[in-house]
Amino acid sequence: MGHPAVPPTLLLCQLGLAAAIQWLGLAESGSGVAWDESHHCGLLAGVVPEHFQTCRRNLEVMHSVVRAAAETVSACQKTFAGMRWNCSSILRAPSFGPDLLRGTRESAFVHALAAAAVTHAIARACASGSLPLCSCGSAPSEAPGPDFRWGGCGDNLSYGLQLGAAFADSPVKSSGPGRTALRAVKLHNGAAGRQVLSDSLDTRCKCHGVSGSCSVKTCWKGLPGLGEIASELKSKYLAAVRVTHRLIGARKQLVPKETGFRLLKETDLVYLINSPDYCVPNVPLGSLGTQDRQCNKSSVGSEGCDLLCCGRGYNAYTEEVVERCHCRYHWCCYVACKRCRRLVEKYVCK
Ligand SMILES: *[C@@H]1O[C@H](CO)[C@@H](O)[C@H](O)[C@H]1NC(C)=O
Ligand SMILES: *[C@@H]1O[C@H](CO)[C@@H](O)[C@H](O)[C@H]1NC(C)=O
Ligand SMILES: *[C@@H]1O[C@H](CO)[C@@H](O)[C@H](O)[C@H]1NC(C)=O
Numbered sequence: 001m002g003h004p005a006v007p008p009t010l011l012l013c014q015l016g017l018a019a020a021i022q023w024l025g026l027a028e029s030g031s032g033v034a035w036d037e038s039h040h041c042g043l044l045a046g047v048v049p050e051h052f053q054t055c056r057r058n059l060e061v062m063h064s065v066v067r068a069a070a071e072t073v074s075a076c077q078k079t080f081a082g083m084r085w086n087c088s089s090i091l092r093a094p095s096f097g098p099d100l101l102r103g104t105r106e107s108a109f110v111h112a113l114a115a116a117a118v119t120h121a122i123a124r125a126c127a128s129g130s131l132p133l134c135s136c137g138s139a140p141s142e143a144p145g146p147d148f149r150w151g152g153c154g155d156n157l158s159y160g161l162q163l164g165a166a167f168a169d170s171p172v173k174s175s176g177p178g179r180t181a182l183r184a185v186k187l188h189n190g191a192a193g194r195q196v197l198s199d200s201l202d203t204r205c206k207c208h209g210v211s212g213s214c215s216v217k218t219c220w221k222g223l224p225g226l227g228e229i230a231s232e233l234k235s236k237y238l239a240a241v242r243v244t245h246r247l248i249g250a251r252k253q254l255v256p257k258e259t260g261f262r263l264l265k266e267t268d269l270v271y272l273i274n275s276p277d278y279c280v281p282n283v284p285l286g287s288l289g290t291q292d293r294q295c296n297k298s299s300v301g302s303e304g305c306d307l308l309c310c311g312r313g314y315n316a317y318t319e320e321v322v323e324r325c326h327c328r329y330h331w332c333c334y335v336a337c338k339r340c341r342r343l344v345e346k347y348v349c350k
Pocket of ligand 2 (some may be wrong): 086087289
């Protein structure tokens with residue numbers, strides 16, 4: 001018997017209306033829930049009825065969904081740490097601001113990452129044996145190499161894709177009429193995130209044999225950490241394609257807005273509207289501005305003071321840091337250090 005840490009009705013309100021990434025709110029609100037009784041799924045029903053059914057049928061999977069939400073939040077913030085838009089607004093989940101609700105590049109990135117994360121978490125959970133409905137399954141059908149054999153326990157990507165898509169896409173698919181362009185963009189970006197994840201499935205090996213001689217190798221198919229997927233998706237974000245939703249033949253499709261531009265690839269991230277530069281606060285556009293952000297004076301990258309402060313300049317201040325220093329090894333077996341104080345210069349945007 002587990003009791004939700006948050007009263008169900010409150011959570012229901014927090015989750016608000018249906019959209020594809022509202023479930024990221026579970027990063028916080030879902031972590032205290034046991035997810036072992038079907039009434040816990042009522043907490044999700046506020047998002048969309050399909051979630052309720054998916055949840056009830058796969059109650060065990062909810063722990064993976066909650067983990068995926070938390071991993072999406074931290075991977076996004078880490079990946080965008082030095083950028084003008086630094087993903088801090090993802091913490092508002094489930095009541096996002098305009099930067100993530102409209103068809104922006106930033107929204108494209110978060111939708112792709114969230115879709116990849118839920119698939120990733122489920123595929124991993126299958127392999128670790130924590131989901132009764134799936135397993136790490138049999139060895140890949142391709143023949144092993146001359147120097148290794150299949151073994152270990154691979155991540156169950158196919159199961160993760162199946163259930164992950166059901167989870168990430170269902171609220172978009174059922175979000176009613178209107179705004180079909182935005183819906184098509186969300187679906188495309190979610191699928192792109194899953195495709196990038198699938199492409200990253202790789203053969204991983206472990207060596208055996210006398211003192212690590214690697215005379216025997218066992219290999220399996222495994223996924224990299226979500227951080228690696230997030231940086232791959234950040235390159236896609238930087239190269240994202242602006243699209244329109246246009247009637248082509250009998251149905252509407254997403255096509256690059258600039259005519260003559262190459263065709264869309266499955267793994268392209270797509271967006272509908274240009275983002276602000278995020279330099280100055282603008283509430284209707286979801287920009288927080290970069291005033292008081294810490295910047296790096298010697299970097300020419302996005303975290304450098306020039307770019308991050310948008311040419312406004314910066315203020316310097318000194319901060320005292322206390323560090324371990326003059327460490328000595330004592331026989332046997334400890335290290336003793338002194339504490340030193342040092343002044344460091346820091347810079348914040350004007
Ligand atoms: C994944 O789980 C499904 C469902 O249990 C199973 O049929 C399959 O063999 C598993 N393994 C892989 C690699 O797909
Ligand atoms: C991210 O940006 C916001 C708005 O500029 C700022 O308030 C916040 O401190 C930043 N977060 C980090 C970790 O730098
Ligand atoms: C600032 O940027 C420089 C050059 O990219 C780098 O070597 C240095 O470690 C950075 N400093 C901090 C505090 O991140």
